[in-house]
Amino acid sequence: MSSIFLLLQKVHENVHVLSMKANYSEPKIYTGGVDINQWSKLTKSEQSEALKKDWYVHYRFRHPETGLLKRQTNIKAGANRFKDKRSRYHILKIIKQSLEIILNEGYNPYEDNSSLKKYLEERLENKQRTKNNSISLKVPTNLKVEQDNDVETNVKLKEAFELVLKLKENVMTHDSFVKYRSRINKFNTWLLNNGFSTKSDITSIQKKTVITYLNQRLEETGVRNRNNARTDLSSFFQTLKDNDIIAQNFIKEINILKATPKRNKSFSPKQENEIFSYLEKSDLTLLLFIKFICYALLRPIEICRLKIKDIDIQDKKLYVVAKNQPVKIKIIPEILLKEIPNLKDFDPNHPLFSKDSLGQKWLVKESSRKDYYTKQFKEVKDKLGLNSEYGLYSFRHTYIAKMYRKLARESSPHKVKSDLMLITGHTSMSGLENYLRSIDAQLPKDYSNLLK
Known part of the structure; x- marks a missing residue:
């Protein structure tokens, strides 16, 4: 000091x-x-x-x-x-x-x-x-003076975790914060079970400490969860650095492991027809939910954020709340417009999709709504013999691939992708190209003549 x-x-x-x-x-x-x-x-x-x-x-x-x-x-x-x-x-x-x-x-x-x-x-x-009495120092002992680039502190573990979580709660969405808090608290619990205490100095956590923890997460939960834990811990230590509590965020020096992403498979035309036929008889609300994925190309969580007031039938617009982004405006294609019932009598602040119906009051978080419709679709999959490779996202993959192949018959590859970007909402050509490759949208013509 x-x-x-x-x-x-x-x-x-x-x-x-x-x-x-x-x-x-x-x-x-x-x-x-x-x-x-x-x-x-x-x-x-x-x-x-x-x-x-x-x-x-x-x-x-x-x-x-x-x-x-x-x-x-x-x-x-x-x-x-x-x-x-x-x-x-x-x-x-x-x-x-x-x-x-x-x-x-x-x-x-x-x-x-x-x-x-x-x-x-x-x-x-x-x-x-x-x-005969001690002097009360007004300068808090858990603070530091910063001289040039040297940072000295004796902020305790408990204080550091409380501070970061308090700050993050004010800047993150509720669902994101819940996941973030869970991962940070798991790390805190691990520290307390491995020789640290609530009164340990936050600077006693070294790079090797975090690597040991992440290796354990890798063994127990796999690459993806290990990388997610690393990302949140990097955010945690960066917040401490930004608030002059530690000198550097050493998590940035810890590598991200390569993980093979699991992506839902696209449906075949036969599977798609079977699902639609089944839902027309059993669950029209879930069917409309799926058509918002197919025709508006929305992600399930984005549909769960929609309120009645976000549907502008007259102007044919959707106002979509994206995660950590401003509201996105999307058109309502005619094919979807025909499927949407009259919404005039509903409360504009109610969610578009509520439990088993439309426009009803449903006081649960958007993540809980998404989980509900995911479980509803799982029951359909079980009835039709579809395994875990298929999910609600499969509809988005299926319809983007379908549109790409139709556009590719008439236009150059660059124009096709430029037109498709406006529809899918991808922000870069390279991002769209990677996505199309991952869902096998780009298939070659029959090359039998090359084999003769």
Whole structure:
């Protein structure tokens, strides 16, 4: 830990600030470029922008060679890991007051300050004996001073996990956060079962520690879950780094293992006809759900996010909420428009697809809706003898491949893919090409003549 911070920690909160000397400037607090005294008059947006910036204490000290006042390293003291003005400013005010005192006592960033440190410690020890009571340090011991690129901290395991999860809950969707929290808590539990405690320093977790954990996840759950755990842990440690709690995110140095993705198979025309015929007699709601996949090419979770108000019949538009993206607008093709019943009498805020019906109140998360319709389709698969290689996604693969092959009969490959991108929603040509290869949409013509 830097010598300046050890000195700051020794200063009593009630010691009066003495007059400044000419060889240094008065320490000041930078508060994101706004006047802290006008905080209540700032808009929410202005306050948010200020809190996005690092706050710190800064001062100048006269350089022994040039004789000029030179800007010294900013002192942040970990204040920026707090996202509210009150906590952040409270810490920095204490740092400013303490800095003023040690500067007045003779602290010099260009000299050895060990004698000053010893003097202050002895003075405070004498004060303690006189008062027969311990001095309460106002600088929290779980914070740090950042000097250049060196980060020192004694933030405990429990505090670090609580902080990250609190921050992530505010920026992630509910379903994403639930999965993220589950993986992070599994890692926390593993640490506690392998020699760590809630009071362990967060910096005691080393790269080797995480590699050991990920190897265990690989053995128990496979490559995909191991990689997912690595991704979330990287996000976890990056948040700690962004909040000045650790110096670096070493998870980025841990490799991602190559995994062979499991993709649902496309349906044959016979299988497709059997499914549609069966559902026409047994479950018209599930059939319409599937037609939204086939004709609008929506993913099951996107359909589960649809509300009545997102269906604009007059303008033939769908307003789709995509994960972590702005609302996407898609057309409703005529073939699907004919299948949608009159929705005028439904509550516009109700989900389009509710349990076994349309437009009814259904107070469950979108992921639970998706699980429900997935289970409903599994019952259909079981009836028709379809195995786990087929799922709701199979309809999307089937119809994209069907459209590609029809377009390919009349246009050049580039034009076909350009037209198809508008329909499927892929954001890049290479992404679409990879997808088409994975679902075997691009098949050659009969090449028998080449074999003769």
